[in-house]
Amino acid sequence: MYFTDEKDYIMRMIKEMVRVLFSLMFGKKYVSVELEKENKYEVSGKNLKDFLDMIDSGEINEAENILLDSIDYTDRNEVMAAALFYQYLSEKDSEFLKNNNYTKEEVMSGFKQLLMQSGYTDLLCLVKAEE
Numbered sequence: 001m002y003f004t005d006e007k008d009y010i011m012r013m014i015k016e017m018v019r020v021l022f023s024l025m026f027g028k029k030y031v032s033v034e035l036e037k038e039n040k041y042e043v044s045g046k047n048l049k050d051f052l053d054m055i056d057s058g059e060i061n062e063a064e065n066i067l068l069d070s071i072d073y074t075d076r077n078e079v080m081a082a083a084l085f086y087q088y089l090s091e092k093d094s095e096f097l098k099n100n101n102y103t104k105e106e107v108m109s110g111f112k113q114l115l116m117q118s119g120y121t122d123l124l125c126l127v128k129a130e131e
Contacts, residue, residue: 010104014090014111017123018083024120025076041081044070045065048081052088058100060089064110086111 018068041048046066049075055065066086072078089097090107115123 010062010108011090014087014108018087018113020123021079021083021120024123025080041077041084043078043081044072046070048084051081051085055085055089055092059104060097068110070114075120077115079091079120082114083111087112087114 001122027115043051051063051067054060054066063085071082086107089102090111094110097107112124115121
């Protein structure tokens with residue numbers, strides 16, 4: 001596997017896990033367009049779009065810290081917001097991440113931590129099965 005293939009693999013795995021997580025949490029098929037239109041996801045009153053804007057402006061670590069410090073892991077909407085945060089982050093190219101002191105591996109690590117903290121550790125078998 002080439003280095004860039006590995007990065008694309010991380011992005012694909014996170015997208016697949018978000019899709020499965022959404023289906024498990026809400027009992028319906030994940031449709032990304034629907035999620036963006038609704039824009040209803042928040043963490044402690046802060047809209048998901050605000051976190052995504054922070055990513056775009058290079059404040060990745062700050063956004064992640066705010067997200068993780070304030071998330072209620074028992075609230076499925078907040079967990080979904082965090083999952084979408086990591087999915088969006090996984091779509092950024094390696095150069096953007098590197099320029100902002102972040103890596104694809106950190107994206108996967110953060111997403112795995114989210115799954116563990118929110119009680120969805122069974123989804124981690126998707127990663128292990130594909131490795």
